[in-house]
Amino acid sequence: MRHRILEAAATLIAREGIGGLRYDQVAELAEVNKTSVYRNWPDRTTLIADALTAFAADAAPLHDSGDIDADLVDFLETLAAAMASPQGRSLQSVVAAARENPELRAVVDEVSGRRQATLHDRLRTAVERGELPAIDPRFLGELLTGPVQLFVTRGARAFTRADAHQVCAIVLAGVRATAAHGGESSLPGTQ
Amino acid sequence: MRHRILEAAATLIAREGIGGLRYDQVAELAEVNKTSVYRNWPDRTTLIADALTAFAADAAPLHDSGDIDADLVDFLETLAAAMASPQGRSLQSVVAAARENPELRAVVDEVSGRRQATLHDRLRTAVERGELPAIDPRFLGELLTGPVQLFVTRGARAFTRADAHQVCAIVLAGVRATAAHGGESSLPGTQ
Structure with a gap:
């Protein structure tokens, strides 16, 4: 689930920019409950950093x-x-x-x-x-x-x-x- | 004189962007007559290209x-x-x-x-x-x-x-x- 959330966040960041990242959209795209996103990433900048890091690590391991x-x-x-x-x-x-x-x-x-x-x-x-x-x-x-x-x-x-x-x-x-x-x-x- | 005009153009491009380059400002900064700029560079894009090329060639020969x-x-x-x-x-x-x-x-x-x-x-x-x-x-x-x-x-x-x-x-x-x-x-x- 963690990975699905990060993938969804990276997709949304690529589409809307970093400033436009919204937890409800991440939850919807990842098909998880919004509280799952908040619980794992209470800090928004950590979610952004983790999503970008996971994208890079997956794409170029x-x-x-x-x-x-x-x-x-x-x-x-x-x-x-x-x-x-x-x-x-x-x-x-x-x-x-x-x-x-x-x-x-x-x-x-x-x-x-x-x-x-x-x-x-x-x-x-x-x-x-x-x-x-x-x-x-x-x-x-x-x-x-x-x-x-x-x-x-x-x-x-x-x-x-x-x-x-x-x-x-x-x-x-x-x-x-x-x-x-x-x-x-x-x-x-x-x- | 050619070199002074190109230097002035590069300075103005660095300050105002490529779209903002004006012949009268180039002439003023290079301390030449505006017609000298027009005569040597009737085409504006050639002046821009020559100014950027000259800057690069001077700075990193x-x-x-x-x-x-x-x-x-x-x-x-x-x-x-x-x-x-x-x-x-x-x-x-x-x-x-x-x-x-x-x-x-x-x-x-x-x-x-x-x-x-x-x-x-x-x-x-x-x-x-x-x-x-x-x-x-x-x-x-x-x-x-x-x-x-x-x-x-x-x-x-x-x-x-x-x-x-x-x-x-x-x-x-x-x-x-x-x-x-x-x-x-x-x-x-x-x-």
Whole structure:
């Protein structure tokens, strides 16, 4: 039931914006009693944050199969698909609009922070297991997701699994190659 | 004089938006005669496109020193600084707003296309000189600039020259390492 309520809330947020979210509409769409929504989420901003977080986690899950390369390819592929989907596009517009409002901005920043933490935790685990050399997980996260976001935003063509594969192959090979040189850059002429 | 007019136009666009650009204000700010603006740019959209292109080229130039690694570090560092500057931020909001209007969208898309072409041409030249292995310049451009855009948008801290250096070091090492494996990915378990 919890999941059905969050799905209904995300659908309504995509349609009406964050400011327009009403508990009675969430209850109706989720086909639950309104008190079930109030009991689980007495705080409206928590409902919003949980709904957006659940949408992102469902649409672009980050697994731990024990193979960081494979998990990141899956993640980037689903991330791009989620961003390009109609609901993903609506939610991005809604989130961009929410950033103009200080209170709503805090909510969307929290969602964004939770999402980044999931990725950073997964990268940190891979470093601990020796699958990746020591690297700031925040920096590596940006190297991986930045190109995907730019690609999808430009929208020249769909971001395919082959693209996800190539981003991961190049970035992870680069991380490993530069670490092999003792953490120093292997760039000539720029030191 | 041409440059002074374009600078004045970019300043006014950052302040008032693309729709609000007026030739008499451009002339006044550039301290030239209004006919000088009309004679050089009889078409208003060309003035807008040229002003935005000139701003970007001045703020984040892409040189050809013969050393692609060094030129890209300089480029990413200045790109981040330009995006984070007050005028750069204003122009990004203006450009985002312009995308909602079909006619203005065509202008900002043209500017974006010109900018990308400059980067792609520079990368293509580096491939021809054997500084980089054969790679789609569009894809490589996204690997390099995507992380910078994400970093600046998140705004947790300033993007430094050391960051520019690390992005280039990792991405270019990755491109070279994956090409060394015969163009195939070196990722295990994801084929």
